[in-house]
Amino acid sequence: MVNAITIKGSKDSSDSLSCSLLGWYAVCTSKNLKNDGIYFFSLFNEPLALYRDKQNKTICIKDFCPHRGASFRGGEVKNNEIICPYHGARFASDQTCSKLANVNCQHIVDLRYDNYAKNTYLLQYPCEEIEDYIYVYYTGKPKAAVEEFRIKESLGTLLPESHGLRFSDYVYEEALLDFKCDWDRIVENHLDILHIFWMHGKSLPGNAIGRHSITSFDQKTETKANSIRTTYLHRNASNDEFISQIFIPPGRIIMYKGSLESARYVQILDHLPMGRNRARVIVRHYRKFFMSSSLSSLVLFKQLQLRTFYNIFLEDYLVLQTQTFSQQMGYMRDENIRLLGEDRPLKLFWDWHKSALRKCNPWDIHPISSNINSIHKDLLMVYPPENQRLVRKNNRIIYFRVILRIGIVFIFSLALYLLLT
Ligand code: FES
Ligand SMILES: [Fe+2]
Numbered sequence: 001m002v003n004a005i006t007i008k009g010s011k012d013s014s015d016s017l018s019c020s021l022l023g024w025y026a027v028c029t030s031k032n033l034k035n036d037g038i039y040f041f042s043l044f045n046e047p048l049a050l051y052r053d054k055q056n057k058t059i060c061i062k063d064f065c066p067h068r069g070a071s072f073r074g075g076e077v078k079n080n081e082i083i084c085p086y087h088g089a090r091f092a093s094d095q096t097c098s099k100l101a102n103v104n105c106q107h108i109v110d111l112r113y114d115n116y117a118k119n120t121y122l123l124q125y126p127c128e129e130i131e132d133y134i135y136v137y138y139t140g141k142p143k144a145a146v147e148e149f150r151i152k153e154s155l156g157t158l159l160p161e162s163h164g165l166r167f168s169d170y171v172y173e174e175a176l177l178d179f180k181c182d183w184d185r186i187v188e189n190h191l192d193i194l195h196i197f198w199m200h201g202k203s204l205p206g207n208a209i210g211r212h213s214i215t216s217f218d219q220k221t222e223t224k225a226n227s228i229r230t231t232y233l234h235r236n237a238s239n240d241e242f243i244s245q246i247f248i249p250p251g252r253i254i255m256y257k258g259s260l261e262s263a264r265y266v267q268i269l270d271h272l273p274m275g276r277n278r279a280r281v282i283v284r285h286y287r288k289f290f291m292s293s294s295l296s297s298l299v300l301f302k303q304l305q306l307r308t309f310y311n312i313f314l315e316d317y318l319v320l321q322t323q324t325f326s327q328q329m330g331y332m333r334d335e336n337i338r339l340l341g342e343d344r345p346l347k348l349f350w351d352w353h354k355s356a357l358r359k360c361n362p363w364d365i366h367p368i369s370s371n372i373n374s375i376h377k378d379l380l381m382v383y384p385p386e387n388q389r390l391v392r393k394n395n396r397i398i399y400f401r402v403i404l405r406i407g408i409v410f411i412f413s414l415a416l417y418l419l420l421t
Contacts, residue, residue, distance in 0.1 A: 017352045018225050019249040021362050022139050023153040026252065026270040026282060029174055030132040033058065036077045040379070042274045043138045044362040047071065047376045050127070050134060053092075054080040058134050060127040062142045063376075065089060066120050073379065082122075091122050128155060131167050133270075133282075140365035157226040158248050160268060164260035170286035171293070173305040177313050178386040181324040183251070183271050183279035184353055189316055190253050190269050191245065191345045193217065193232055199319075203311040217242060217342050228352075230345045247345065249352060264288045274380055276368065277324065283309055298405075303398045310394070314385045 025043065028050065033039045039050040040063060047063035049072050063071050065084040074085035081090045123142035126149050128135045135158070137151055156162050179186060189195070194214065201210030216235040221228065226249070232242040246254040251271040256263035265287050272280040285305065290296055326332050339347055368377075384390045 016223050016225055017228060017249065017348070019153060019352075019356070020360050021250050021273075021353075021356045022360060023250055024135050024137050024155045024158050025250065025272060026133045026158070027060075027136045027272060028134050028176070029282060029284070030129060030134065031174070032176065033134060038072055038075065038077060038082065039134075040071075040073060041272065041280065042278075042376060042380060043136070044140060044273055045275045045366040045368050045376075046140065046142075048125070048136070049082075050136075051077045051082050052080065058127045058129050060125045060136045062123040062125075064123070066122065071376075089120075125149075126151060130155075130159065131161075138362075140362050158252055160254055160260070160266070163227075163246055163254065165254075165266060165286075166261070167286075170266065170288055171291045171296075172284050172286045173302050174282065174284040175306055175309045176383040177281045177283065177309070178381045178383040179279045179281070179313075179317065179320060180277050180381070180386060181279060181317075181320040182277060182327065183273035185320045185323050185327070186279050186281055186316075187247075187251065187253070187271050188346050188349060189320060190271075191230075191247060191349055192343070193243065193245075194340070194342050195316075199315050200312050203308055203315060205308075219342070219344055221344060221348065223348065228345065228348050232342075245345065247349060249356070273362075275377055276363070278377055278380060280380075280383065281313070300398055300401055303394055303401070306394050307398065310384050310391050317385050 027041055027043070027048075028039055033050050033052065035052060035056075037051065041048055041050075042063075048060060049063040050058055050060050053059050059082075061072075061082070063073070065072065065086065067084065067087060067089050070084055070086035072082060072084060075083050076085075077083070078090075081092050083090050121144050123144065124146055125139070125142050126137040126146045135155055137149065137153075137155075139149070143149060161167065196204075197209055197214035198211055201207075201213075204210075217232040218235050218239065220231045220233065222230075228247045229244065230247075231244040233239045234242055241257060243255060243257055245256075246260075248254070251273070253269045253271075254260070255267040255269070256265065260266065265285070268282075268284045268286070270282040272282075274280055290301065296302065323332070381387065
């Protein structure tokens, strides 16, 4: 039975959490950005794209060609230049439009347009690639050169290393997932420990967590300028830890048990506010066990892990969508919501979120009214649970590989039998 409880060891407000909704976001992982590929996403409705330059450095551009406003969707990266699909304008990643001489469509731009080339450039955001994550510094106002940004928020506080995680001790599996709901609802969902028991018990391995074991927790909460750390303690005689979580605004949550230096298992969740009713989550599970890549591939660890990710997120999906509706209808006002003691981290999140919106509302920078073409919104949703095709593909891989393994064992046994008889 869950009761409202007093919070132990917590400061009573999130005032000291000073970050805004603008700043560094983990927008995808290195695997998502293939060489010569373009990765499309958006933040707060603004369409953006990533590609790699000559030095293999990631470049984040506004997805807008300055010739006549086409998206780079359908374009390509060749010899580390990004090429617009409409008239073939080529852009080098040294912040100058270098080679309009090479534009394919010669009846628009040819060798006589050198001056035009020098003054035509893409708009950018600062971008870093660390430990297979690609981070973008988002302000809502892209600039011609990354050097023009005055970066106030340090990327360091977002990095799990700065909270004690040693990546070299772990291997990981990861997935991206898209949702038609507001991103803050998903952040709240991932801070919410109680629903794991009620909603996800069947999908989690083992039977320790489920409706039968739902219980009350005390919490220790520590709020700093850039993060909130909460430890959930079983409210029983031993008061032992159930789980700890660190929320690092604007969009990262780290979950683990014990200390981040020694945890066997660490989950990192990143949340992208792509648009109203559009959010992407990057989930990565680090583990210190079962680290052999050949062994884990033999037992289909990755595919089975993906299946668990997809199931868990599908279980949440309807709730997230209906909550988004309730929020947009104005039903989620404080006076209509009755929080439990266990909901304290959620309250801290919403307090921060509200105060961050008051200081600067990124949704006002690129607003989308209902009569604006929805092409970017529609193209963005590519990962499950929105896209069931990928779920089915993953299931097919599992069935095929299981049959293949059984077949190999059967043939091997038969050959052995024939040899020995
Ligand atoms: S719109 Fe991009 S080259 Fe014309
Ligand atoms: Fe959930």
